[in-house]
Amino acid sequence: MAVRSRIAPPPPSGPTLTDTVGELVGIDATHLRIATRTGEVTVARDHVVAARVIPPKPSRRGAPHRAVTIEDLHLVMTRGQPGVEEAWLGAPGSGWLLRAGLGWTGRSNSALPVGDPGLPLPEAVDAVEAWYDERGLLPFVMLPRPTGAATTDDPLGALLLERGWVEGNPADVLTGRTADLLADVPTPPGLRLTTADAPDDAWFAGGSPRLLDHLDAARQILALPRHQVFLTAHDDEGSTAGVVRVALSDGWAGVFGLHVSPAHRGRGIGRWLTVEALRIAAAAGASLTYLQVEPDNAPAQHLYRGLGMTTHHDYVHLALR
Structure with a gap:
């Protein structure tokens, strides 16, 4: 800024x-x-x-959502779902970001290398292990990488595997120009939408099983982003049919936590909620959008790519078990 x-x-x-x-x-x-x-x-x-706010500078030619560097995009993404506790190893903004979030989500409980940690790699990994051990958390690293790259192609990834860390939990990072994602999606019959800048009980009731298993942590983490909107779809009986959250920062919108109740699936609710979240983002001035999705989540991949989002890069987590 x-x-x-x-x-x-x-x-x-x-x-x-x-x-x-x-x-x-x-x-x-x-x-x-x-x-x-x-x-x-x-x-x-x-x-x-x-x-x-000054958006991150492009690193290559192309559409703005494609031209931003992997590291700069991750710095934006961390503002959408931060840790309850954060510390930098190396220079703030250009080292490794250590995040602790009471065990809810890898995003909030992992070290994110975006630059130079200020130490030789083995010593930096020692520092990461010690930091998470002190907090009673599993040492965890999120390793961003270009699409198609192997973990061993990265010096840090190769070192972690050599030290016995285990690779898993991959995710694709998709991006798009917000205005290009605003499909014409009608409201599904029998539903109404509410929005708020903080989650209420109805929104939490519609969350994923993992969120509900970590409700106290989720409440703390979701209170941290400065600008966000929570969307809740209600059915005729007043039950929560689906939820999503959109976080706004640095000209970007981040789509998080989309979940549709099993009883309401197959009605296009996820697509409708996503587009409504993006309309709110566009009105707030967020011209670019990102989200994170598991590679094997076929319905979500179909939804987001069907709207026009494309792969920017991917990442994998490594854990010391």
Whole structure:
């Protein structure tokens, strides 16, 4: 992001404002902490006169949702589902992000390597193992990679496998231009839609079995993203037929937690909920969309690709068991 602030004390002549550009890594009642290319900068909140989000720079030619780097896209995605506790190994915004989320989802409970950890790889892995051990969590790494790449093609992936870590839980990251995904999908008969900026009991009641098994953790994690909308489909009897969440950050919309009750499947509810979430995202200015889906989840793959989403890259998790 870019933050414009007053210079204090003001100089006797010349500009009185300065711009700080970088990753916002901390905020409290009095100060902002911004990781810039040359180091971390602290800006007093009462000196800030303007701020704006700068989308990640493209790394290659092509549509914006395709041109963003894997690392920059993951930094956006972490804001859609963060950990309850997070720490950086290496420079904030460009090292390894360590995340702990009370055991709910690999996204919130894994180390995410997006750059240089500031240590030789073996020592960095030692630090990851120690960090998760201290919190009573299984050491877990999310390893992003270009589509088709093998885990052993990555030096970190190869090292983890050599050290006995186990590979599993792959996911495809799909992206698209939000405006291109807004299909004309009618409301399924007998349903009504509600939206809210926080989940209520009806939304949680429609969640996946894994969410319901980790309800306390889910409540804490889903309270963290700054801008998000929860959508709930209700049937004529007042029961929850389906739910989805859309998180908004850096010009991107992230679709999370789509789940349709088994009793209501086969009616197009998942497609309808997804498109309604994207309409909300488009109205909020999110021009690009991402989501994460398991490779073997054929119905979800068919739904999302049918709307026009395409593979950006994939990732795999590695665990020390």
